[in-house]
Amino acid sequence: MSQMSTDAMSQSREPRDPRKSASQARRAPQISAKVAIFYTALIVAALIWLTPVITLVLTALKDAGDFAVNGAFSLPKSIRWANFSEAWQTGVGNYFWNSVIVTGIKVPIGILIEAMAAFALTHMHFRWANKVFVYVLVGLIVPMQMTLVPLTLLMNALNLIDTLTGLIILYIGFGVPFGVLVMRGYFRTLPPAIIEAARIDGCSWLKIFYRIALPLALPAVVSLCILDGVATWNEFILAQIFLRSDELRTLPLGLVQFSTQFSTQYDQLAAAVLISVAPVMLVFLLFQRYFVAGMGGAVK
Secondary structure (H helix, E strand, C coil): CHHHHHHHHHHHCCCCCHHHHHHHHHHHHHHHHHHHHHHHHHHHHHHHHHHHHHHHHHHHCCCHHHHHHHCCCCCCCCCCCHHHHHHHHHHHHHHHHHHHHHHHHHHHHHHHHHHHHHHHHHHCCCCCHHHHHHHHHHHHHCCHHHHHHHHHHHHHHCCCCCCHHHHHHHHHHHHHHHHHHHHHHHHCCCCHHHHHHHHHCCCCHHHHHHHHHHHHCHHHHHHHHHHHHHHHHHCCHHHHHHCCCHHHCCHHHHHHHHECCCCECHHHHHHHHHHHHHHHHHHHHHHHHHHHHHHHHHCC
16 A cells, blocks of 8 residues: 555656647647637628528518618518518418428328338349339439420320329429438348348238338438428429419419519518428428438438
8 A cells, every 4th residue: 555655656746748738738729719710600600591581580570661761681660560461361371271282292192102112122122123223313313404395295185284283293203213312221221130030920011111111210201201391392493384373373483473573572572481481490490300310321
């Protein structure tokens, strides 16, 4: 015991290297300076990204006269909540429910098709599976604009122009390549031993998909729901070309009516944009942890 205390005292009496202490002292301010620069850059970036949102909110709470005199960046003289109700009654309510119908039907059906295709391409090991997967991915390469003319002829022959049914079918078709890519990436992370054990126990491929693979792939399904839902909710080009009636317009297409050749109702337009953005932001905030987990597994 005395020997240990003697060794400890001798170590404590050893002189410290002054050069090492000086380098550590110089390093500390450098590290703190880097951290300060990093957080300053983050704050500046956040302000840049939030500026359009703040401008949108300020504009939605002003009347037309206040916006015309003071511009978009000033605080409203009086908060005008009536912009939201007027925008809703102008037609945003109808457009909103059309978007809800299209998104609510397209996203579940599309994800079911994509998940089943991805599961088959990953675990069923049939011939030409990899070539079929490459063929599906071609849909990500072909620009949408190249398909508009043949799609117009096809939809006209099927009497699906100016119908929500035809628009939903188009959305499902364009969403399949990306959905298969995401779901296949997640299904590849599932242990093959689980699938083989279920096959040995006599489970069919359909039962394995519904009871084993799909529940385990829930994070990827939620991530795809968010991505697919946002893309469907905000889609404009196909809706503009294949919807002709005003009562069938979706929300992005309906927002155009607030801007005419001679004037733009900026106050009601801003309120309508906030109405269209609110559901998407709410869904993302509620399911963001599943989104991160699902995309993390999908890219492995």
